[in-house]
Amino acid sequence: MRPSALPPNLGHAFSVAEARDVGVSAARLRHRDLESPFRGMRVVVDESAQSAGEDIADLAEDIRRTCRQYALVMPRDQFFSHIAAAVLWNLTLPPALLLRCLERGIDVAVLAPGRTPRSTRVIGHNVKASHVSVRVHRGLRVSSPASTWACLAGEMTDTHELVAVGDSVVREPLFGSRTGALATLNELEAAVSAGRRPGVLRLREALPLVRTRSLSRPESLLRLLLVSNGIPEPELNHPIRDHAGEVIAWGDLVYPRERVVVEFEGDHHRVNREQWTSDILRQERLERCGWLVVRVTGVQLMNQGAAVAGRVRRALRERSW
Structure with missing residues (x-):
């Protein structure tokens, strides 16, 4: 038998006390279309969400x-x-x-x-x-x-x-x-x-x-990776200007004196076509203005830390000559 409709003002999740106050019976609160994740409360079962599986949650x-x-x-x-x-x-x-x-x-x-x-x-x-x-x-x-x-x-x-x-x-x-x-x-x-x-x-x-200008967990971990490998600490989200003084980019991790910028490339940079195109044009502008760009992916950051540190160290040495 289909259960009676619940009062719409109860919403998706509600306490037993709230339900009883608006006339919901004890039998209705025991129906299988309601779950009780915590004592004294009920949640309306979302069958479509259950069938979607935990992999997309x-x-x-x-x-x-x-x-x-x-x-x-x-x-x-x-x-x-x-x-x-x-x-x-x-x-x-x-x-x-x-x-x-x-x-x-x-x-x-x-x-x-x-x-x-x-x-x-x-x-x-x-x-x-x-x-x-x-x-x-x-x-x-x-x-x-x-x-x-x-x-x-x-x-x-x-x-x-x-x-x-x-x-x-x-x-x-x-x-x-x-x-x-x-x-x-x-x-x-x-x-x-x-x-x-x-x-x-x-x-x-x-x-x-702890720093105040890190915009993401990967940026923080990348900075700490470099510092822990004896590399000087970079400026965070630092403005980069062209020869006329106009800001052409905000670099993730920047070494202004050496004109080296280290950029973290999240997965959205790869899968989003517009972002990928923008990244290419951005790098071209930076290189025209004399900047050396070191790009680091998530896989490299988490699994190839020594290699990442080595790349940045070599870039700084190249620009220190």
Whole structure:
């Protein structure tokens, strides 16, 4: 038998209390067209999404969706933290962390000495009040960006990845962006200085390496790769001018004195025909103005780091003669 229609004002996800308030019966709430991802709430089953499969699912959006669902039944003393909070703030995370969050459950915290959250699809945290500040972000209670970054040190063993997340927290608005930095370097420093916590040594190592002008995780990792190989630190997203003083490009990683620019080529540069054409013309303009362009792909960055560093080192030596 087809179930009766639900009141349209309930939406896709709702709490049991909300449903009962508008007259939905207990029997209707038990029907198989509704799922119960968390105790006390229901979600309308989307059969078309299920049949599409997990291979096309966006991991970050899956986490955001789960957070929004849990928020309907979240006690007032709880808030999202760690990986879940980082996703809600749209910080740049390695895919492995997103998978970990989906597999073990979203991160939900409470201030000590409160009771650690326990629920299906939730991993609970008990956090010292001195280690975290809580904000309301898009209607959800979330640890602040600086607090979130500090909490992630206990989840991440790669200092370079932790720096890349820090870069995304303090990223200044560039190229007409209306979105300001989520936190300042001083706020990150305060989070590191708040006291001992899991990963505090990594935080202390990462903090001096965080920069405000990195636009992406690959740019951050590429910069750190070069510096860790003894290559001088480049300028980030630096304006490059022609002989008349007009800006012809903004280079990802730039060595102005040597006139060398290192460009990260994301996959969209390859698959988007217009972007590919633009890249070719851009490189021609740079070379006409005397710049040497070193282009680095994602595969090269992640799997051929020594070779990438060698190419940049040779380019700088060539221009130093």
